[in-house]
Amino acid sequence: MADDDEPTRAARLLDAQAKAVRLFKEIEERGLVAPGQGERAVSDRIRDLANELFGTTRHWHKRIVRSGPNTLMPYRENPPDRVIGADDIVFADFGPIFEEYEADFGRTFVLGDDPVKQRLRGDLPKIFAAGRRFFEADPDVTGRQLHAEVERLAAGAGWELGGWHAGHPVGEFPHERIDGADVESYITPANDTPLRRTDRAGRTCHWILEIHLIDRRREFGGFYEELLTL
Numbered sequence: 001m002a003d004d005d006e007p008t009r010a011a012r013l014l015d016a017q018a019k020a021v022r023l024f025k026e027i028e029e030r031g032l033v034a035p036g037q038g039e040r041a042v043s044d045r046i047r048d049l050a051n052e053l054f055g056t057t058r059h060w061h062k063r064i065v066r067s068g069p070n071t072l073m074p075y076r077e078n079p080p081d082r083v084i085g086a087d088d089i090v091f092a093d094f095g096p097i098f099e100e101y102e103a104d105f106g107r108t109f110v111l112g113d114d115p116v117k118q119r120l121r122g123d124l125p126k127i128f129a130a131g132r133r134f135f136e137a138d139p140d141v142t143g144r145q146l147h148a149e150v151e152r153l154a155a156g157a158g159w160e161l162g163g164w165h166a167g168h169p170v171g172e173f174p175h176e177r178i179d180g181a182d183v184e185s186y187i188t189p190a191n192d193t194p195l196r197r198t199d200r201a202g203r204t205c206h207w208i209l210e211i212h213l214i215d216r217r218r219e220f221g222g223f224y225e226e227l228l229t230l
Contacts, residue, residue: 006204010230013170013206016098017227020105023050033109035086039065046092056096064093071221072214074163087112091223102170104208108222117220120159120213124224127153128211132228143191154213162212162221164188167228169199170208206230
């Protein structure tokens with residue numbers, strides 16, 4: 001896989017994401033995110049579903065299902081397992097590996113009729129799309145500039161950002177061994193390097209854009225992520 005040319009790499013990343021889209025569609029259709037279920041139990045069912053659909057047994061980052069106040073927590077936190085409530089908000093963040101290429105996909109589910117939670121779910125893809133337009137409009141955009149725009153968009157919609165970054169590279173498994181955990185590998189205020197560049201192996205960098213919005217006062221948040229650059 002490491003010797004794939006760029007059109008093949010792009011096609012494989014898009015195929016990995018298409019499988020993730022199908023996985024999340026099945027999650028919704030099968031009602032896996034449901035009241036009375038523990039977060040870990042739902043995560044395990046999603047893991048088993050990925051195996052059922054695609055033979056996927058590996059994930060390049062920890063599997064995340066968070067509900068209620070746990071949705072305020074950024075990726076690096078590990079809150080206690082929580083039972084999903086009847087009027088809850090839940091997000092899932094999974095990084096399945098398909099044929100040695102990484103997907104990274106996150107979506108938010110709202111159970112019940114809470115209008116603020118529904119507005120948050122609706123704002124997530126809008127802010128993602130606006131962030132992508134900002135990225136596409138500037139060939140030299142840096143991580144700092146894109147993060148600032150995402151933060152501005154979130155504030156304009158009445159939300160805060162829930163994490164310290166808004167995205168990272170994605171590629172052949174394991175991409176983290178290529179670029180490490182340095183600041184240039186994240187869409188963050190400290191990253192003044194252009195996002196359109198090559199990695200240390202000379203391959204085009206492809207990026208994931210993460211939108212983690214929170215309402216600290218109401219104690220919930222939501223999450224949305226997928227490929228930014230393809």
